[in-house]
Amino acid sequence: MMLSIFVFWTLVEICYSSPDLAEFECLESKCWCETMGPLIVNIECSSDLDFSVPLHNLIINQTINYFLIKNVIFAEHKNFFSNLEISELAFDNVQLSSMGNLTFKGIRNLKKLMFKNSILTGIQNGTFSHLDLVDIDFKNCSIDDKFMNENHASLNELSHIAHFTMSQNKLSHLNKNWFKNLKIYFLLNLSFNMITKIDSNFFRSMTALERLNLKFNHLSGCLDQIALLPLRASLVRLILSSNQLSCVPVFDRYPNLRILDLSNNSIETLDNNVFRNLISLNILNLNHNKIKYICSDCFTKSLLYLRLEDNYLKRIPSIEPVSSLILLDLRNQNGHLEKLSNFQFDRRDSLLHLKIHLEQNDLSEFAPRSFCSRFGSYLDNFTLSHRTFVNMFKVNRCLFGQLNYKSSYTVRLFVDNGHLIESKHLDGICTCDFVNFIKLSNVLISGIKCGEFECQSNGSSYFDECVREKIYSYPSLDMSYLLFNLELTAAEAHVLTTSPPYIGDSG
Numbered sequence: 349m350m351l352s353i354f355v356f357w358t359l360v361e362i363c364y365s366s367p368d369l370a371e372f373e374c375l376e377s378k379c380w381c382e383t384m385g386p387l388i389v390n391i392e393c394s395s396d397l398d399f400s401v402p403l404h405n406l407i408i409n410q411t412i413n414y415f416l417i418k419n420v421i422f423a424e425h426k427n428f429f430s431n432l433e434i435s436e437l438a439f440d441n442v443q444l445s446s447m448g449n450l451t452f453k454g455i456r457n458l459k460k461l462m463f464k465n466s467i468l469t470g471i472q473n474g475t476f477s478h479l480d481l482v483d484i485d486f487k488n489c490s491i492d493d494k495f496m497n498e499n500h501a502s503l504n505e506l507s508h509i510a511h512f513t514m515s516q517n518k519l520s521h522l523n524k525n526w527f528k529n530l531k532i533y534f535l536l537n538l539s540f541n542m543i544t545k546i547d548s549n550f551f552r553s554m555t556a557l558e559r560l561n562l563k564f565n566h567l568s569g570c571l572d573q574i575a576l577l578p579l580r581a582s583l584v585r586l587i588l589s590s591n592q593l594s595c596v597p598v599f600d601r602y603p604n605l606r607i608l609d610l611s612n613n614s615i616e617t618l619d620n621n622v623f624r625n626l627i628s629l630n631i632l633n634l635n636h637n638k639i640k641y642i643c644s645d646c647f648t649k650s651l652l653y654l655r656l657e658d659n660y661l662k663r664i665p666s667i668e669p670v671s672s673l674i675l676l677d678l679r680n681q682n683g684h685l686e687k688l689s690n691f692q693f694d695r696r697d698s699l700l701h702l703k704i705h706l707e708q709n710d711l712s713e714f715a716p717r718s719f720c721s722r723f724g725s726y727l728d729n730f731t732l733s734h735r736t737f738v739n740m741f742k743v744n745r746c747l748f749g750q751l752n753y754k755s756s757y758t759v760r761l762f763v764d765n766g767h768l769i770e771s772k773h774l775d776g777i778c779t780c781d782f783v784n785f786i787k788l789s790n791v792l793i794s795g796i797k798c799g800e801f802e803c804q805s806n807g808s809s810y811f812d813e814c815v816r817e818k819i820y821s822y823p824s825l826d827m828s829y830l831l832f833n834l835e836l837t838a839a840e841a842h843v844l845t846t847s848p849p850y851i852g853d854s855g
């Protein structure tokens with residue numbers, strides 16, 4: 349033993365003088381240590397844990413930053429860690445006999461405890477009562493309802509904890525007793541279980557919880573909101589993706605909820621302004637559902653990101669009130685989306701540029717003012733399919749001029765078929781008239797290759813034609829509002845004041 353301590357200290361000295369040699373055998377040559385700084389080590393042990401003396405005789409005056417015990421059967425763990433200062437303790441693929449009040453006895457300053465891919469026989473009362481953890485993780489430990497019914501008393505000894513993870517287990521019916529006194533105040537991660545039912549009092553003690561992750565579970569039917577109500581005041585993120593929910597209720601008031609993820613469920617319709625009380629919602633993910641219908645005014649003003657990829661929408665939902673929106677993802681509506689209406693992407697009171705994804709849809713019908721704005725809202729990068737692009741040209745090439753009514757700002761149009769499209773697939777679009785028209789409209793197109801050709805002039809008959817058609821009347825427009833809110837160029841102001849007000853076409 350003297351010899352091993354001697355070797356250990358010698359190695360520590362070598363490590364201090366040579367930062368390159370930071371890893372060395374330690375603890376009677378059974379583990380690996382890594383120096384993290386003066387008197388701070390990481391330790392990894394993955395063979396038999398029988399030491400001839402208590403561990404604290406081998407690790408003198410050192411703080412263990414991270415202690416990993418891996419791939420072992422760990423039966424004799426009583427007093428194993430006593431008198432050690434450990435910040436983070438992790439078990440990976442460890443078979444632990446029933447834990448009791450001596451397992452973590454005498455451990456100092458433990459903040460994070462992780463059991464991963466491990467087999468836990470049981471957790472007796474008193475195992476955690478003397479710990480002051482911030483973070484506990486039971487990922488993939490085959491924990492089922494029976495285990496929880498038998499061992500929840502010891503989990504409740506944790507009382508105040510920031511992060512609690514019990515993902516990749518076999519929980520199915522969340523029982524109201526399990527976390528009765530557990531005040532998790534930041535994150536509860538119960539993802540990748542088999543949860544079908546949550547007792548209405550399950551979250552009762554968690555009135556400060558900010559993030560709840562329930563993705564990849566078996567919640568089905570209409571989301572039952574009752575269990576979630578204790579979280580109303582605190583919840584910031586709610587992740588319910590990859591369940592089998594077919595409908596969502598009118599959400600109660602969750603004044604701080606900013607992220608709601610309902611992606612990869614089976615939601616078909618969004619009725620009754622279900623989100624109207626979510627006044628702080630910034631990110632709403634509804635990708636990979638079966639949504640056919642969305643109520644008008646379904647989305648709140650605060651929304652920044654609206655994701656609707658892979659649904660069955662025939663119509664694009666109204667985003668007129670959603671003044672903060674910066675991303676609208678409508679990729680792949682499974683062949684249902686064919687038509688754009690007038691002022692389709694216009695937003696009231698908006699100062700933000702909107703990025704739009706419309707690729708994997710082949711649109712063929714375009715109302716004459718599809719991309720026009722009544723309220724002076726701007727578009728940003730706009731992505732669409734090759735077919736849609738060609739159809740726009742065929743139906744009404746002035747549509748391209750509508751993408752950017754404010755000529756000092758460039759709008760980027762991405763034609764996305766996964767590869768660069770050569771001019772032979774562009775049905776005669778590649779002419780000087782078109783190229784100059786796009787330039788004059790201050791639009792940049794990526795994803796197509798018109799090849800090299802020289803143009804005699806920089807003018808465009810398309811441009812002239814579209815400018816001639818620029819003046820439309822739009823009866824519901826409130827002009828004072830427009831003039832007040834927009835920075836108008838002289839030319840635009842002229843159009844507005846001398847003709848029935850409307851802006852949005854080219855230039």
Ligand SMILES: *[C@@H]1O[C@H](CO)[C@@H](O)[C@H](O)[C@H]1NC(C)=O
Pocket residue numbers: 408409
């Ligand atoms: C450990 O720390 C104590 C108190 O600071 C000191 O007296 C002792 O010499 C240290 N032991 C070693 C081996 O450095």
Ligand SMILES: *[C@@H]1O[C@H](CO)[C@@H](O)[C@H](O)[C@H]1NC(C)=O
Pocket residue numbers: 448449450474
């Ligand atoms: C530890 O648990 C044993 C039973 O397993 C019990 O007899 C003992 O009183 C407990 N000690 C403490 C400090 O709770």
Ligand SMILES: *[C@@H]1O[C@H](CO)[C@@H](O)[C@H](O)[C@H]1NC(C)=O
Pocket residue numbers: 441464465466467488516
């Ligand atoms: C879960 O843990 C077991 C060992 O208990 C392991 O064999 C399996 O690969 C782990 N699963 C995952 C998804 O990590």
Ligand SMILES: *[C@@H]1O[C@H](CO)[C@@H](O)[C@H](O)[C@H]1NC(C)=O
Pocket residue numbers: 473501502
């Ligand atoms: C553990 O504690 C709970 C509540 O503190 C108590 O109801 C239960 O009987 C205890 N279990 C054992 C085995 O002592």
Ligand SMILES: *[C@@H]1O[C@H](CO)[C@@H](O)[C@H](O)[C@H]1NC(C)=O
Pocket residue numbers: 487513515516535537538539540561
């Ligand atoms: C929750 O657990 C899952 C699975 O273990 C993991 O992938 C995910 O990153 C965790 N989420 C958070 C927010 O910790």
Ligand SMILES: *[C@@H]1O[C@H](CO)[C@@H](O)[C@H](O)[C@H]1NC(C)=O
Pocket residue numbers: 590591592612636
């Ligand atoms: C969607 O959820 C199903 C299970 O309901 C899962 O098998 C699939 O991998 C998930 N898809 C995505 C994209 O997450």
Ligand SMILES: *[C@@H]1O[C@H](CO)[C@@H](O)[C@H](O)[C@H]1NC(C)=O
Pocket residue numbers: 703728729760
């Ligand atoms: C728009 O596209 C350009 C060029 O690809 C890129 O640099 C920029 O970050 C994009 N803007 C947004 C908001 O995605």
Ligand SMILES: *[C@@H]1O[C@H](CO)[C@@H](O)[C@H](O)[C@H]1NC(C)=O
Pocket residue numbers: 806807
């Ligand atoms: C077009 O070309 C003419 C002369 O070649 C030039 O004066 C004019 O500024 C150009 N216009 C634009 C918009 O580039």
